[in-house]
Amino acid sequence: MPSLISYARDVFRKLDENHFKVLRIIERNLASYEVVPKEVIYSETGLGERAEKLLKKLNEYKLIWAPMGYDRGFCINYYGLDMLALKALVDRNIITSLGRPLGVGKEADVYDALAPDGGRLAVKFFRIGRTSFRKYERHRTSLVTAPSHLAASMRSARMEYNALRILHPAGVRVPEPVARNRHVVVTELFQGIELAIVQSLSKPLEILGEIIVNAAKAWEAGVVHSDLSAYNILITPKEEILIIDWPQWVPPSHRMAREYLKRDMSNLIKFFRRKWSIRELPEEYLDLIKKACGESFLM
Numbered sequence: 105m106p107s108l109i110s111y112a113r114d115v116f117r118k119l120d121e122n123h124f125k126v127l128r129i130i131e132r133n134l135a136s137y138e139v140v141p142k143e144v145i146y147s148e149t150g151l152g153e154r155a156e157k158l159l160k161k162l163n164e165y166k167l168i169w170a171p172m173g174y175d176r177g178f179c180i181n182y183y184g185l186d187m188l189a190l191k192a193l194v195d196r197n198i199i200t201s202l203g204r205p206l207g208v209g210k211e212a213d214v215y216d217a218l219a220p221d222g223g224r225l226a227v228k229f230f231r232i233g234r235t236s237f238r239k240y241e242r243h244r245t246s247l248v249t250a251p252s253h254l255a256a257s258m259r260s261a262r263m264e265y266n267a268l269r270i271l272h273p274a275g276v277r278v279p280e281p282v283a284r285n286r287h288v289v290v291t292e293l294f295q296g297i298e299l300a301i302v303q304s305l306s307k308p309l310e311i312l313g314e315i316i317v318n319a320a321k322a323w324e325a326g327v328v329h330s331d332l333s334a335y336n337i338l339i340t341p342k343e344e345i346l347i348i349d350w351p352q353w354v355p356p357s358h359r360m361a362r363e364y365l366k367r368d369m370s371n372l373i374k375f376f377r378r379k380w381s382i383r384e385l386p387e388e389y390l391d392l393i394k395k396a397c398g399e400s401f402l403m
């Protein structure tokens with residue numbers, strides 16, 4: 105299966121304005137059609153039957169597909185959506201090129217990228233629903249995608265970006281948000297590895313304290329992570345923390361907010377107890393947790 109890197113390198117530069125126009129029209133019309141009929145594409149591009157050739161190319165590159173057959177019409181795939189997002193980010197001078205994968209997971213792929221000033225960025229592509237199509241993909245070798253999954257990925261990207269825009273100025277240790285387009289979020293890049301796989305920490309109790317302080321700050325700022333685990337905390341070489349992966353956050357007014365915060369906190373404390381043999385938590389940490397979670401927080 106081709107990777108997004110090879111798409112960004114080989115396919116992206118073969119696309120001209122008309123290809124992007126067709127992709128955008130398919131994207132837009134998926135709100136009203138299950139598959140976008142050729143006729144709609146012919147008329148909305150203003151290219152008439154000349155759009156046929158473009159559709160063939162896009163289909164060949166596997167940026168679009170025809171789930172009900174070529175004559176019924178087209179859907180866009182994740183790679184098609186990626187090309188549109190990359191195009192927008194390149195045109196807006198946010199990034200110039202995509203680098204190596206930093207994390208390829210279930211719900212998202214994260215790549216490093218180059219900014220026009222030579223700086224490096226992290227680019228997260230949401231991929232909701234991808235796994236459920238794996239079996240099917242083996243036969244099709246394309247990133248087959250249901251429109252509802254594309255919409256869910258775009259929503260997740262918006263959610264994550266909004267959280268970062270609240271949290272970063274509030275001084276919570278999160279990557280600085282740089283831009284968002286469609287299902288893609290661009291942030292500051294960090295050197296760091298997931299807490300879950302860190303082999304040594306000089307002061308584990310202090311790291312746990314940092315996480316608690318930051319979760320409490322996030323609560324004050326109006327954000328509860330709701331999926332906080334040792335996989336969503338990066339540790340930098342200087343042993344600073346960074347809390348990532350925020351698409352599922354809720355505000356403190358959410359009816360489950362306290363429950364989610366409690367769950368986040370107790371998962372982390374359990375992790376530190378197990379892996380770093382931490383017994384007693386300092387009073388100040390407990391106070392912080394209790395302030396946000398309520399007195400009923402059980403250790």
Ligand SMILES: Nc1ncnc2c1ncn2[C@@H]1O[C@H](COP(=O)(O)OP(=O)(O)OP(=O)(O)O)[C@@H](O)[C@H]1O
Binds near residue numbers: 209214
């Ligand atoms: N700003 C960043 N700087 C450096 N690496 C990052 C950054 N953001 C994410 N990563 C890397 O990408 C991985 C996945 O990121 P994230 O947790 O945001 O996505 P995810 O949705 O959890 O993906 P997965 O399905 O793999 O869990 C992280 O574990 C981390 O290794």
Ligand SMILES: [Mg+2]
Binds near residue numbers: 335336349
């Ligand atoms: Mg994660």
